[in-house]
Amino acid sequence: xxxxxxxxxxxxxxxxxxxxxxxxxxxxxxxxxxxxxxxxxxxxxxxxxxxxxxxxxxxxxxxxxxxxxxxxxxxxxxxxxxxxxxxxxxxxxxxxxxxxxxxxxxxxxxxxxxxxxxxxxxxxxxxxxxxxxxxxxxxxxxxxxxxxxxxxxxxxxxxxxxxxxxxxxxxxxxxxxxxxxxxxxxxxxxxxxxxxxxxxxxxxxxxxxxxxxxxxxxxxxxxxxxxxxxxxxxxxxxxxxxxxxxxxxxxxxxxxxxxxxxxxxxxxxxxxxxxxxxxxxxxxxxxxxxxxxxxxxxxxxxxxxxxxxxxxxxxxxxxxxxxxxxxxxxxxxxxxxxxxxxxxxxxxxxxxxxxxxxxxxxxxxxxxxxxxxxxxxxxxxxxxxxxxxxxxxxxxxxxxxxxxxxxxxxxxxxxxxxxxxxxxxxxxxxxxxxxxxxxxxxxxxxxxxxxxxxxxxxxxxxxxxxxxxxxxxxxxxxxxxxxxxxxxxxxxxxxxxxxxxxxxxxxxxxxxxxxxxxxxxxxxxxxxxxxxxxxxxxxxxxxxxxxxxxxxxxxxxxxxxxxxxxxxxxxxxxxxxxxxxxxxxxxxxxxxxxxxxxxxxxxxxxxxxxxxxxxxxxxxxxxxxxxxxxxxxxxxxxxxxxxxxxxxxxxxxxxxxxxxxxxxxxxxxxxxxxxxxxxxxxxxxxxxxxxxxxxxxxxxxxxxxxxxxxxxxxxxxxxxxxxxxxxxxxxxxxxxxxxxxxxxxxx
Numbered sequence: 001x002x003x004x005x006x007x008x009x010x011x012x013x014x015x016x017x018x019x020x021x022x023x024x025x026x027x028x029x030x031x032x033x034x035x036x037x038x039x040x041x042x043x044x045x046x047x048x049x050x051x052x053x054x055x056x057x058x059x060x061x062x063x064x065x066x067x068x069x070x071x072x073x074x075x076x077x078x079x080x081x082x083x084x085x086x087x088x089x090x091x092x093x094x095x096x097x098x099x100x101x102x103x104x105x106x107x108x109x110x111x112x113x114x115x116x117x118x119x120x121x122x123x124x125x126x127x128x129x130x131x132x133x134x135x136x137x138x139x140x141x142x143x144x145x146x147x148x149x150x151x152x153x154x155x156x157x158x159x160x161x162x163x164x165x166x167x168x169x170x171x172x173x174x175x176x177x178x179x180x181x182x183x184x185x186x187x188x189x190x191x192x193x194x195x196x197x198x199x200x201x202x203x204x205x206x207x208x209x210x211x212x213x214x215x216x217x218x219x220x221x222x223x224x225x226x227x228x229x230x231x232x233x234x235x236x237x238x239x240x241x242x243x244x245x246x247x248x249x250x251x252x253x254x255x256x257x258x259x260x261x262x263x264x265x266x267x268x269x270x271x272x273x274x275x276x277x278x279x280x281x282x283x284x285x286x287x288x289x290x291x292x293x294x295x296x297x298x299x300x301x302x303x304x305x306x307x308x309x310x311x312x313x314x315x316x317x318x319x320x321x322x323x324x325x326x327x328x329x330x331x332x333x334x335x336x337x338x339x340x341x342x343x344x345x346x347x348x349x350x351x352x353x354x355x356x357x358x359x360x361x362x363x364x365x366x367x368x369x370x371x372x373x374x375x376x377x378x379x380x381x382x383x384x385x386x387x388x389x390x391x392x393x394x395x396x397x398x399x400x401x402x403x404x405x406x407x408x409x410x411x412x413x414x415x416x417x418x419x420x421x422x423x424x425x426x427x428x429x430x431x432x433x434x435x436x437x438x439x440x441x442x443x444x445x446x447x448x449x450x451x452x453x454x455x456x457x458x459x460x461x462x463x464x465x466x467x468x469x470x471x472x473x474x475x476x477x478x479x480x481x482x483x484x485x486x487x488x489x490x491x492x493x494x495x496x497x498x499x500x501x502x503x504x505x506x507x508x509x510x511x512x513x514x515x516x517x518x519x520x521x522x523x524x525x526x527x528x529x530x531x532x533x534x535x536x537x538x539x540x541x542x543x544x545x546x547x548x549x550x551x552x553x554x555x556x557x558x559x560x561x562x563x564x565x566x567x568x569x570x571x572x573x574x575x576x577x578x579x580x581x582x583x584x585x586x587x588x589x590x591x592x593x594x595x596x597x598x599x600x601x602x603x604x605x606x607x608x609x610x611x612x613x614x615x616x617x618x619x620x621x622x623x624x625x626x627x628x629x630x631x632x633x634x635x636x637x638x639x640x641x642x643x644x645x646x647x648x649x650x651x652x653x654x655x656x657x658x659x660x661x662x663x664x665x666x667x668x669x670x671x672x673x674x675x676x677x678x679x680x681x682x683x684x685x686x687x688x689x690x691x692x693x694x695x696x697x698x699x700x701x702x703x704x705x706x707x708x709x710x711x712x713x714x715x716x717x718x719x720x721x722x723x724x725x726x727x728x729x730x731x732x733x734x735x736x737x738x739x740x741x742x743x744x745x746x747x
Contacts, residue, residue, distance in 0.1 A: 022048070026557060028487055028499035030480035031065035032622040033129040033158070034197055035487055037557060038062050040502035046070075047481050047502050055557055060200060063193040064619065064635075065626060069481065072629040077692060078462055079476040080507025089452060090470050090698025099508060099518060102473050107522035109456045109472075113429045119146030120370045122429040123415050127153050127623075128405045130434025131460075132485045133534055135541070136357030137516040138433065139402070143363040144528045148371035148382060149410045149418075149427065153440045153623070155380065156615075157311045159406020160724055161323050162492070163380035166388055167584045168327035170395060170574025172403045173342035174493050175306035177201035180340040182211040182298060182305035186237050186326070187312030187730075189220040193619035198308065211302050213295050215240060217613070218684070219677040228295050232285040234613045234682060235731030238318040239598040240292070241325035243281030245273045247296035248332065254300070255334030262568065263331060265583025265594070272595040284598065300333050304340030315615050317728035319721040320379060321596035324584070328596065331580045337566050344567060345493040346396045348560060352541040353398065355491055360400035360408055370425070372418050373411020377725025378590055382408050384723075387576050387586045395574035403491040411725045412441045413715040419450030429456040433512055434477065436624040438467040438701070439688060442719075442727035444710035445666055452698075460515050463628060466690055466701040466708075475515065478505040486538045486549060495560040498553035513537065592723050601731055602718045608663050608733035610647070612683040614709040615729045624688035637747045639707050641670040641736070642684035648674045651736050658739040658746065661685065663732060666711035669743040683734060685709045694745045703745050 023042040028035045029050070037058035041049040047070045052062045082102040087093030113121055122145070126138050142150055152159060162172035177183070183202055190199035206212055206225070214226040215237070223229040232240050248254050249270055259266050282289040299305050307330065313322040335341035347353045360382075368382040378384035385407050393399045402408060418427040430437075430451065438447050451457060451470045459471040468474045482505035487497045505511075510518075513534040520529040531537040538549035545552060545559075552559070572578030576585050588594035617623070620632040627633060641661060643653070653659050657672045661683065670685070678684060689707035696702055705711065712734065713719075719728040 025500040025502040026053070026553070027481060027502050028485055028497060029062070029066040029069065030129050030132055031063070031069055031626070034195060035129065035497070036061040036066065036197060037497065038066055040481055042502055045503055057558070061197045063196045064632065065193070065622060068629055068631050069479070071631070072626065073462070073479045073481060075463075075628050077464070077628060078506070079464060079474060080509060081476060082508060083474045085472050089472075092469065092697035094474070099475070099510065102475060103518045103522040106456070106458055106473060107519060110429055111523065113455055114145065117426050117428055120149060120367065120425060121427050122147045122431075123149040123151065123410070123419065123427050124431045124433070125151045125435045125437045126405070126433045127435040128490050131512040132480060132487070133483050133511040133513040134433070134516070135486070135513065135537055136354035137513060137529060139358035139360070139408075141516055141520065141528055143359050144525065146363065146367050148363060148368050148408075149415055150408070151410050151412045151415050152405050153435060154404050154406045155409055155412050155724070156315050156441070156726055156729070158309060158314065159404040159409070160319065160380055160726055161309055161314055162403035162406045163385065164320055164323040164724070165327055166385070166574070167581065167586050168324055168575075169331060169336055169344070169580045170388065170391055171344040171346070172492055173330070173336065173344050175308040176304075176340050176343055177205050177306065177308075180205060180210055180304055180306045182213065182302040184213045184215070184299055184305065184307045185222055186215050186307065186310045188308065188310035189216065189222045191221060191619060194617060211298055213298060217679050217682055228291065228298065230285075230287045230291055230295055231679060232287050233731075234611060235316050235318070235601065235728065236285045236598070237313050237316060238322040238325055238596060239276065239281050239284040240287070241322065241329060242273055242276035242596065242598060243278050243285070243292050244296035244299065244329060245269075245325070245332070246276050246278060246281070247293050248300045248329075249273055251297070253297065254332040258334040259332055262573070263580040263582050264577050265581060268595060269328065269582040272597070276598070284600070299329070303333060304335050304338055305333065306335070306340070306342060311615065312730060315726065315729040316731075317719060317721050318597075318599050319726055320723040321598065324596045328582055331582065336580070337568060339565060343563065343565075345495070346567075347398065347401070347491070348488070348494040348496050350544040351488060351496050351559075352543070353401070353488055353491055355398055355400055355402045357541075358400070358402055360402070371410050372423060372427075373414030373725055377411050377414070377720070377723065379723040380406055380409050381411065384586070384590060387589065388574065391574040391576060391578070395571045401491060405490060413443065413446075413720070413725060413727070416441070416443070416447050416450040420446060420453050428454055430454050431458045432467050433460040433515065436465040436467045438470070439624045439690065439704055439708045439710045442710065442713035442715040442729070443665060444704075444708055444713070446715070447710075460512065462509075463692065464696060465624065466704040469696050469701055470698065476507060476509040478509045478511050482509065483511045484534065484538065484549065484553065486541060493560075495558055497558050498549065498556060500553050587723065590723075605733050608735050610681055610683050610734050610736065611731050612661065612685050612712070612734045613730045614685040614713060614732070615687050616684060617688075618686055621688060624690065627690060628692040638671045639686050639689040640673040641686070642673045642675045642678050643736070644678040644680045644682070645674050645676060646680045647678070647683070648672065653736060653738045658742045659736045660739055661712060661734050661736050663712055663714070663734045665714045668708065668711050669706055669739060683736060685712065691745050706743050706745070
């Protein structure tokens with residue numbers, strides 16, 4: 001995802017260095033969620049090479065996943081024609097059909113389900129970085145038809161961070177790496193082939209003297225380069241932040257002027273923080289008390305400092321408190337919307353944001369009230385975000401700004417339970433676009449039951465994923481090399497970047513825009529998607545610039561206005577009080593603790609003596625993708641769990657053994673890797689493993705049942721964040737045992 005770039009005004013295009021006989025296109029890589037500006041080299045209408053951008057702003061922002069993308073998209077197993085299931089669900093029997101026939105039948109069946117069960121019986125799961133050309137159309141279609149049940153993997157990654165940040169200062173801030181003096185990484189470990197722009201910016205900041213603090217149970221590569229490394233116990237991020245605040249408030253290291261004028265709830269916060277003296281926090285986190293003090297002082301006195309977004313705090317049973325505490329640390333130290341701190345961008349005034357395309361205003365209040373999970377875990381649902389409608393309009397000019405697709409979502413676990421027949425009403429139609437839903441959330445056994453209980457499943461994908469294998473229709477999707485893209489930072493910032501289409505999609509592959517346009521037409525609701533082409537939609541969004549999308553893409557590589565700081569001095573903050581809410585009025589109105597807290601793990605279970613953390617993305621892969629690419633699989637052919645030497649010896653496993661990891665939710669098989677950097681008693685589980693070459697269909701799912709970390713992730717109350725209802729993935733009880741033989745499909 002983008003961050004602040006070292007330019008003062010919109011950056012115009014730079015000449016591309018072409019080779020003879022090769023055409024060059026400026027594109028945005030969507031091999032992960034960063035969306036790096038890269039260059040595609042085209043020969044005879046096909047992309048033959050992807051390389052780093054010629055623009056010095058973006059140079060060197062590329063990884064192995066982007067480099068091998070042309071070969072990955074040309075893979076012989078790529079889906080090229082619409083497929084309709086002809087056997088039982090999961091039977092693996094398909095027939096080819098045309099797009100018109102498929103969409104007409106999908107529309108007929110969806111209309112029938114809505115007539116029988118109501119529009120809320122339709123749910124959609126979508127990943128914004130995979131469905132780049134959606135432009136808000138999924139939410140728009142759902143809002144017009146009357147269903148609030150949109151879910152996304154962003155509920156566990158950045159989208160929920162955006163929604164929770166609002167409860168402190170009314171927006172999701174972006175870290176100013178270029179001017180900061182201190183960087184704090186909570187478990188995040190940007191690397192040369194993972195979150196590459198962040199890695200490069202951290203290194204550049206360190207080179208000019210910025211401090212780096214890393215909090216991570218492992219001695220990661222970032223920890224090795226840090227000024228301070230705090231090896232905290234997995235899942236104790238919120239406790240650590242409370243300890244830092246204890247030091248900062250007790251020693252008077254906060255920005256008194258900002259706190260007095262621009263915050264509410266400071267004395268209540270001080271009282272709560274007093275419950276977490278450093279010695280108690282040291283006992284909870286396993287870190288040295290004096291090192292905790294040193295880190296807190298470094299953050300507060302070496303500023304302006306930043307705590308960049310981290311996926312780690314998103315995935316904990318104390319996620320809401322942890323995210324809030326990051327915001328509170330930024331606020332009391334005066335690092336909000338200042339150079340070198342955390343910037344509140346808002347939308348670009350001359351570009352229609354995707355939030356406006358979504359039209360949340362057309363969904364009735366009665367239907368919003370039916371959003372699954374909103375009664376028990378409302379934080380990012382319509383109910384949880386309702387109090388921000390007026391403040392958002394006042395400060396940012398939009399009543400329903402949706403950042404990183406993470407606002408106004410249904411709760412995933414509640415949605416899957418309704419799909420399985422265990423909810424307040426039935427959900428019988430499910431669409432997955434660019435999202436391998438089965439493996440992307442907690443409690444995969446539940447999700448499998450949910451999918452098997454559907455009347456209609458539609459998947460828009462590039463490959464036959466485990467989710468697609470359970471569908472009624474699988475529709476072939478284009479790739480980021482085969483479509484234009486107007487990228488607005490997922491609503492996170494005011495920066496807008498265009499990408500050119502580098503080549504035509506193969507076969508009958510079509511864009512997400514085309515999917516929603518076709519569905520609207522098939523439903524006789526062309527008015528919902530009135531733009532005939534994707535370019536027409538982009539032209540609409542760029543109308544205030546006076547340019548068409550084609551003109552815009554040829555002129556700019558990144559488009560934004562010069563930064564403005566301390567905007568709150570004119571408009572206040574987009575919270576109900578207009579100030580930074582250290583004590584959240586919104587959480588209090590919803591019946592939750594308005595102050596941050598730490599909730600310790602459930603009592604130990606002697607049957608499962610180890611703790612595991614999952615959600616780790618390996619350099620070769622992103623989420624559940626890329627396992628089909630030979631060059632990447634050659635580098636990482638098998639899923640590997642990491643344990644310390646002492647833990648390995650105690651549990652009778654050695655480097656290269658196959659082991660079973662199990663807990664009450666499920667079990668999987670992984671290769672053992674013994675790593676001295678791992679703390680004793682902790683097991684690292686990689687995310688998103690399946691093997692496309694293995695047998696497809698129910699009961700097999702290309703190895704997902706054997707290897708996927710989602711088989712181990714519980715979603716019962718003990719392992720859910722209270723306010724959001726998202727799962728705890730950073731400290732789950734488990735056990736391991738050595739297997740006498742490798743599982744089926746192992747190399």
